[in-house]
Amino acid sequence: MKTIVIKQDESFEEAAKILRRGGLVAFPTETVYGLGGDALNPESSRKIYAAKNRPSDNPLIVHICDISALNRLCAEVPEYAYKLAQRFWPGPLTMILKKSAAVPYETTGGLDTVAVRMPDHEGALKLLRESGVFIAAPSANLSGKPSPTTAEHVFHDMNGRIDAIIDGGEVGIGIESTIVDLTKAPFAILRPGYITPVMLESVLKEVIYDPAIIDANASKDLRPRAPGMKYRHYAPKAELTIIKGLEQSVVDKINSMVENNILSGLKTGIIAAEETADRYKAGNVKIAGSIKDPVTISHSLYGILRSFDDEETDVIYSESFDRERLCGDNGGSASDEEFAGAIMNRLTKAAGHHIMEV
Numbered sequence: 001m002k003t004i005v006i007k008q009d010e011s012f013e014e015a016a017k018i019l020r021r022g023g024l025v026a027f028p029t030e031t032v033y034g035l036g037g038d039a040l041n042p043e044s045s046r047k048i049y050a051a052k053n054r055p056s057d058n059p060l061i062v063h064i065c066d067i068s069a070l071n072r073l074c075a076e077v078p079e080y081a082y083k084l085a086q087r088f089w090p091g092p093l094t095m096i097l098k099k100s101a102a103v104p105y106e107t108t109g110g111l112d113t114v115a116v117r118m119p120d121h122e123g124a125l126k127l128l129r130e131s132g133v134f135i136a137a138p139s140a141n142l143s144g145k146p147s148p149t150t151a152e153h154v155f156h157d158m159n160g161r162i163d164a165i166i167d168g169g170e171v172g173i174g175i176e177s178t179i180v181d182l183t184k185a186p187f188a189i190l191r192p193g194y195i196t197p198v199m200l201e202s203v204l205k206e207v208i209y210d211p212a213i214i215d216a217n218a219s220k221d222l223r224p225r226a227p228g229m230k231y232r233h234y235a236p237k238a239e240l241t242i243i244k245g246l247e248q249s250v251v252d253k254i255n256s257m258v259e260n261n262i263l264s265g266l267k268t269g270i271i272a273a274e275e276t277a278d279r280y281k282a283g284n285v286k287i288a289g290s291i292k293d294p295v296t297i298s299h300s301l302y303g304i305l306r307s308f309d310d311e312e313t314d315v316i317y318s319e320s321f322d323r324e325r326l327c328g329d330n331g332g333s334a335s336d337e338e339f340a341g342a343i344m345n346r347l348t349k350a351a352g353h354h355i356m357e358v
């Protein structure tokens with residue numbers, strides 16, 4: 001199959017046709033690139049699983065461009081779901097609701113619930129409007145790779161496997177949407193993201209984190225409510241360790257480990273904050289972003305992990321971007337603090353929970 005690349009400012013006529021006839025189009029959103037197909041066409045959903053090599057019990061998120069779509073896709077839409085939609089859509093919030101008969105089980109991985117979101121991105125919204133279809137889309141990476149944050153990442157994983165890619169440049173947030181399950185009380189966050197519990201509590205009385213995602217030990221016994229969270233997460237080819245502690249102690253520890261690695265001939269990468277990057281004496285330093293602005297870090301994290309893979313790095317040390325560091329003395333808000341937790345959730349999984357305290 002030839003994969004065509006369409007720029008976001010070009011005509012979407014062809015892309016819309018591809019979706020309507022059951023083909024696959026990858027597109028940018030404000031979180032990561034999605035791999036889209038017609039959500040109401042079971043054949044399209046099957047193709048999505050095949051293109052990604054994704055297990056078919058891992059449900060897809062259905063993207064919409066109009067709140068009224070909730071009535072078509074969901075068996076019942078509680079008042080608070082509309083309130084959340086009004087408040088946070090378009091935006092990086094995915095809601096789980098009871099599905100209607102219109103949504104095939106192929107799209108929901110066999111579940112009676114459906115995940116719905118309205119993305120906050122010009123390219124995504126234009127594709128939704130012009131195609132007139134609800135677009136089922138997981139992240140547009142091969143299973144086992146980090147979610148793509150540029151059209152080039154998508155091309156790397158999906159060239160020859162899908163019909164088209166819409167190139168909207170780099171995405172903004174860079175990590176996947178927050179998923180909140182509204183089908184049973186207490187309402188729970190199944191996957192942390194940019195929209196935090198503090199923000200949701202402006203509409204919902206109580207929101208908890210799915211206990212299975214909170215810590216590594218818990219997740220061995222508890223089954224996460226989002227099927228996707230149970231799969232082995234992307235891990236870079238290199239051994240990744242997060243170093244946590246007082247800033248200068250972390251820098252010193254990493255410098256001494258890099259020195260040893262050089263003697264043993266190991267290619268070493270470092271993931272650092274803008275504020276500390278120039279304190280490293282050796283190693284391949286990549287700047288994740290500023291600790292004063294957590295979204296700069298989420299924005300570049302997956303791209304950095306991909307480039308260490310491409311560069312055949314043996315060992316990676318990452319500074320920790322935990323809540324204390326991102327918010328401690330930096331005047332971050334309560335929401336920044338929770339968002340730091342979402343970033344650490346992805347980084348810790350990529351590190352296989354390897355954390356070194358210094």
Ligand code: AMP
Nearest residue numbers: 059060113114115138139226227228229
């Ligand atoms: P991705 O688009 O690759 O980020 O994957 C979508 C995520 O949403 C996966 O973790 C799924 O398990 C989760 N998800 C989608 N639909 C549902 C649902 N009905 N119930 C729970 N989790 C869901």
Ligand code: MG
Nearest residue numbers: 138139140147
């Ligand atoms: Mg994914």
